[in-house]
Structure formats: structure tokens, C-alpha cells
Amino acid sequence: MADFEVPPLAEDIDTAAPPALAPNAMAHLKTFPAAPAHNEALGFPGQLVENWQERAIEKMGELLEKYRSLRVYLDSCVKCGACADKCHYFLGTGDPKNMPVARQDLLRSVYRYYFTPAGKLLGRLAGARKLTEAVLQEWYTYYHQCSQCRRCSVFCPYGIDTAEISMAAREIMDHIGLGQKYSNEIIGKVHKIGNNLGLPEPALANTLEGLEEDVRDATGVDVKFPLNVKGAEVLLVTPSADFFAEPHVDGLIGYAKVFHQAGVSWTLSSHASEAANFAMFIGSYDQMHKVANRIRQAAIDLGVKRIVFGECGHAWRVAYSFLNTLAGPWDFLDPRYPRPQHILEFTHDLMTRGGIRFDKDANAGMVVTMHDSCNVARASGMGDRPGGQFTIPREVIKACVPKFVDMHPDTIHEKTFCCGGGGGLLTDDLMELRVKGAKPRMDALKQVVERDGVTNMVAICAICKSQFTKVMPKYGFDMGMVTSLHQLVSRAIRLGPGA
Amino acid sequence: MSLLSPIMAVVLVLAGAVLIVGLARRIWLYAVTPAPLRIPTTPAPFTRTGAAFRVGREVMLFESLFKADKLLWLLSVLFHLGLLLVLVRHLRYFLPHAPEALVFIQPFGKLGGIAMVVGLAGLLARRIILPRIRYISSATDIGTLLLLMAIGASGLTMTYFIHTDIMGLKAFLASIPHFDLQPIPDDAPLVIHLLLVAGLLMIAPFSKLLHMAGVFFSPTRNQCDDARTRRHVAPWARPYDQQR
Numbered sequence: 229m230a231d232f233e234v235p236p237l238a239e240d241i242d243t244a245a246p247p248a249l250a251p252n253a254m255a256h257l258k259t260f261p262a263a264p265a266h267n268e269a270l271g272f273p274g275q276l277v278e279n280w281q282e283r284a285i286e287k288m289g290e291l292l293e294k295y296r297s298l299r300v301y302l303d304s305c306v307k308c309g310a311c312a313d314k315c316h317y318f319l320g321t322g323d324p325k326n327m328p329v330a331r332q333d334l335l336r337s338v339y340r341y342y343f344t345p346a347g348k349l350l351g352r353l354a355g356a357r358k359l360t361e362a363v364l365q366e367w368y369t370y371y372h373q374c375s376q377c378r379r380c381s382v383f384c385p386y387g388i389d390t391a392e393i394s395m396a397a398r399e400i401m402d403h404i405g406l407g408q409k410y411s412n413e414i415i416g417k418v419h420k421i422g423n424n425l426g427l428p429e430p431a432l433a434n435t436l437e438g439l440e441e442d443v444r445d446a447t448g449v450d451v452k453f454p455l456n457v458k459g460a461e462v463l464l465v466t467p468s469a470d471f472f473a474e475p476h477v478d479g480l481i482g483y484a485k486v487f488h489q490a491g492v493s494w495t496l497s498s499h500a501s502e503a504a505n506f507a508m509f510i511g512s513y514d515q516m517h518k519v520a521n522r523i524r525q526a527a528i529d530l531g532v533k534r535i536v537f538g539e540c541g542h543a544w545r546v547a548y549s550f551l552n553t554l555a556g557p558w559d560f561l562d563p564r565y566p567r568p569q570h571i572l573e574f575t576h577d578l579m580t581r582g583g584i585r586f587d588k589d590a591n592a593g594m595v596v597t598m599h600d601s602c603n604v605a606r607a608s609g610m611g612d613r614p615g616g617q618f619t620i621p622r623e624v625i626k627a628c629v630p631k632f633v634d635m636h637p638d639t640i641h642e643k644t645f646c647c648g649g650g651g652g653l654l655t656d657d658l659m660e661l662r663v664k665g666a667k668p669r670m671d672a673l674k675q676v677v678e679r680d681g682v683t684n685m686v687a688i689c690a691i692c693k694s695q696f697t698k699v700m701p702k703y704g705f706d707m708g709m710v711t712s713l714h715q716l717v718s719r720a721i722r723l724g725p726g727a
Numbered sequence: 728m729s730l731l732s733p734i735m736a737v738v739l740v741l742a743g744a745v746l747i748v749g750l751a752r753r754i755w756l757y758a759v760t761p762a763p764l765r766i767p768t769t770p771a772p773f774t775r776t777g778a779a780f781r782v783g784r785e786v787m788l789f790e791s792l793f794k795a796d797k798l799l800w801l802l803s804v805l806f807h808l809g810l811l812l813v814l815v816r817h818l819r820y821f822l823p824h825a826p827e828a829l830v831f832i833q834p835f836g837k838l839g840g841i842a843m844v845v846g847l848a849g850l851l852a853r854r855i856i857l858p859r860i861r862y863i864s865s866a867t868d869i870g871t872l873l874l875l876m877a878i879g880a881s882g883l884t885m886t887y888f889i890h891t892d893i894m895g896l897k898a899f900l901a902s903i904p905h906f907d908l909q910p911i912p913d914d915a916p917l918v919i920h921l922l923l924v925a926g927l928l929m930i931a932p933f934s935k936l937l938h939m940a941g942v943f944f945s946p947t948r949n950q951c952d953d954a955r956t957r958r959h960v961a962p963w964a965r966p967y968d969q970q971r
Contacts, residue, residue: 304940306935307865307935614952
């Protein structure tokens, strides 16, 4: 890993100015390209094809026919700059190509050259450029410095979503043989083994047994972690990091305790032992469809009545916004519950009806804040009203801990900052970007730590949790501050009859 | 009658045609291109009516821009609202008898003209002064602003300094559809003003001015949040359902 400087945190985020432009500051950072085997496993060419230029333009034309978002967004930008200082990667690096509009322009310029009369006629004057080797390299670099968090789309007067553009760019690159190692390798593992981590069924069963023992030792209660149980009421689909990473696994223990106390039978599936759907990151409808339908298959095979998703940001986006379209209809599931349902909707519902009760003393001494995960905040929802994705987690947290405070209003809810590791960028070869991209969130965290004595920051996304545990120490925060929401639930929930 | 009148008539008709055909083609393209996945920026309204209101707020109040940048919002409102008043005021050049409401709005239209140019000047200054905005500006971005400013300035020149023969202009415009051309007043500001407007109309369907259509078709704004209860399978994605 190359050396780089961790940016200093803002003294006062209310007066902090966006960084000065530092052209090409991040031009050196290219994520590892996929090996031929990783590309071919997903049906993409192994390496850069001979006539890549022609094929790329052809693919772009195809995507323009298939996606209204792409067509409208490539046409509509007026370069007003409303988004320019909204991206965490720009704020953390100062590289102007990390401004959303400039990132979009990398693709838009090529679109204008090949698909619009103005671009054909005026060329550079109209911001149009030919697709050259240098442009392709720029695409590869900067479309892998976008975490598709959609913060820019909140502020754009036309709702232009850079995520849509970066997904299209990645899809074009995959189709000419220039895939990204991290995402493509992982999608391959999901197809082959069933989850991102490549954890086979026996290992998974073993892990779950271990968790049962741990919980029994700690609480004396026989909380089960069932796998492949036919006829269970609920199929839990959770990110595979929940099976062993910290603090993820403490969240999984929390879900299990909630199911136990609710008396609802549930199961995990080894066929769909992964909530994540990295195919979204590479913009591939085809791959996303395949990955999503593992869950349908598992639900049918196990004969469950409900599907519940664990804490995972982009997985919840796919579940909430796409799953019905990709893998529905869900007519075989119980229509009395959302299809699919978020674990927080499940827990919140029980809590409100008095089905579970919490003991705040179990979390005594904690001052908790919450990092809204981007895909939950801006690309999905919870509950039965808009904004439930903000209120439901907070209500559950507040029921579990003595004190909760929110971070700066410009950094929460729909204006939340990405953790810096989303969108297929949670890989060590992008560590510099991940650290710098976390700066805006760290700035806001620093404020509440100093002002309110915050001890824990809750996240409800596996990527956020992994990213923060890794980068927070660089900013002088203890990685133990990162907390799964259901970790709080796990500690506070009253177990046993009459609890 | 000099050649000026027929030339101007042809230019104006051509410009109008380019605008209408070009824009209609683009809107058609937006409308028929599928939106295969639900991508509203959430929290989003659950109903289509709610989503329509959201688009309405974007179009009329620039809601998202207000969240982003208050100064930019103000300059944009000055320009767009000014332009709207100016356009309404201009209706009177196309109607034989101006209705009372149109007469009432005339002074506001004049103010609109000033607001529009002030707003444009601010937007231009921003583009030149702020490093971030300068970085993302191309020649056409500056050019579009200058064109609009020139249109505004030539219009204001006629309003306040060199008045043109309005009745003559009305007669000229009214005569175009009848192929019985009345002469256009040959005042330089008027001819320049009309030529610039014709230019603007002609570039609109091929430039970033398409945002006026795009804003209505933006999936992050015009879609409601209903994907858990309704499937949205695009025609091209239908075969996928058979593959599983």
C-alpha cells in the first residue's frame, strides 16, 4: 500500500470550507482489474477485447435504449455545480474528477461525441471527446472512486444520480473485458458457493453451532441459529460478514434473540447465505437477477412464509426496491407482512406491540449516535411511511440505550455521508480512497464525541461496519465504537418466559 | 419591401420548427425508454400523486437546489422567474387584443427582464470566479449564458431606450401564417433580438437546455416508492422471468 496522508479533521464543521481543487490527486489509484477467470465466470470477456472502442460505444448505445435514467441524466446536466461539493470522495481528496458532475462528464463527454449532433459538430467546445485509451483509463480509475451512495442526487435540481452513470460505465467496461477484481470475484463466489466470503455449508453450520454455544454460555438461554430448516416461518437473509466479522456477528446474535423471544421459527439458507448483491455495483441487471433469484429459490425450497433481511445497506436497496421486480411476485409469502421485511421492521413491530422488552441498563454508560447507511437512507425505506428508515432504527436504539444523540443535520438522514467503502470499493487496494472518503463522516463524529461524549456509532450495513472498523483508527477513534444496531438489542433484550 | 422581412420570417419559422420537432423527438425518446428498476431518491412519496407533486416542486420551487446552495438557488430563481414573466408579457405581441390580465402583468414583465439579466450575470460571474464551477464549465456553458444575456439586453434596450414599432412587429408576426407578409420594422435591436432568439430555439433540443424536458422524466424524482408492492418489469427484462 502506497503511503498517503490522512486528511486532518475539521476544527468546526459548520465553518469548514470544501477543499481546494487538487487536480489528479487520485489519478494514481486504480483498483485491481479482474483476472480473466473472474470476468469469464460472469459471462464477460476475459480481457480487453481487440475492438474495445467499437464494442464500448455499441454497449453504451444499448444501455441508452434500456435505461431512461442514463439517457435523461446524460442530457440534462446544466453544470450548475450544486453537486460539486457534496461527494465525500471529493471532500476527502480535493480531486476535481471526484466532483459528481465531473465524474459524470467522463462518460457524458463520450456520449456527446458519439450520440449527439452538438458533440459531433463542435467537439471539445461542447465538452465532447473521443473514447481513447486515456479516456478508458480515466473511466476505470474514477468510476471505481464512486461508491454509488446517491448523495449527489439529493441535491441535483434534476435528480441526476451519479450512481446510475457509474453503474453504466462499469457495465460497459465489463463488456469489453475490463472488470474490477473485487466485485467480479465476489459475484463469482456467490454463484459457486452461495456467499461473498466463500463459506461452504459445513463451515457455516459449524459457525452457527459455535454461536449457539456462545449464547448459551453467556445467557443460559438456548437460542437457536437454524440452517436449512424446512417449514420455518421466516427465512433470514443476511450479509455473510454477519457470520463472523466484528461487530457484525453481535448483530446476528441480536436477530436470533429477537426471533427466539418472539417465538417465531426461522432459518438461514446455505443456498442463499448472503444478502449482498454486488451485481448492483457493476450495473448488471443480468447478474443482479441471478443473484436475487437464489433467494426466491431458497424461499420456495424451504417453504417459508416470510423473508427477513439482516442489517445490510445495498442488500436492503436490492431487497426493498428491486427484489419484487427481479424475483417476485411473492404471492407464496404471507401477505400480512412486507415482502421482504427488514429485521428492524420486525424488531420495531414487536417492540411496539410489547412482544419484546428491553433493559437499558444493559447498555449503561453508552452515548450512541447513528450513521445512516446511504443505501438505506436514500435508496430504500422502512415501515409504512416515507422516512421510516430514519425513525424506526432510532426508536429501537433509544429503547435500548440510556442516551442517543444525532450527528450534524447535514450529515444524517437523506444527507448522510457514505462510509467511504460502499459500491464495490471495500477492498484493500483502494485503502487510500477509503480513508480519505471517510473524512466527512469522521468530521461529524468528532463533533458529537467532543460535544456529547458519544461512545458508540451504530451502523446498519455490513460494508459500513467493516469500513469503519478499518479506517476509524486512522482518525484516532477506537474501532470498537462501531456497533451493530442489533448488538444493542442483543444486550438489552429480556430473554426467557415472563421477561 | 426589402429582403429582410422574408428572411426573418423564414428564420423564425425554421427556428420554431426545429424547437418543436427537436424537443418532441427528445421527449418521445425519454418517454419510450424503459425505466427497469425503481430508483426514486428516498424518502419518496408512496403514491403517484405524491411523486407528481414532488416533480412540481422541483419545477416551480427548485426544491433540491434550495437544499444544495442558497445563492445558486436565488440566482436561478431570478433568471427563470424573470424569463417566465418576460415570456408571458411577450404573449401580447402574438395576440390581436391583449386580455386584461396580460395588460396587468406588463410592468412585472419589465421587472422580469431586469431580474433575468441580473440572474444571468450572477450565474456567469459564479462560473468565472468559483474554481469548482470554472473547472466544470465548457465553452458552450459560457456561450449559452452570453446568448441569453444578449437576448435580455437587446430586449431591455427596446423596452427602455430605443423603442421599436410594436404595431409593425405585431402586423409582421400576424402576417406570417397567411403568406401575406407585412414588413418587419427594420430596427437593429429588434432584428438582433429576434435572430438571437431564433438561435436559442434552434440549439435548445441539442444542448443542456434539454433540462427543461429532462426534469419531468427524472426517475429519481418522478417515481413513487412502491416497489415492494408493485413489480416494474421492463419489456426488455420480461424474458428473465422465464429463465429462473
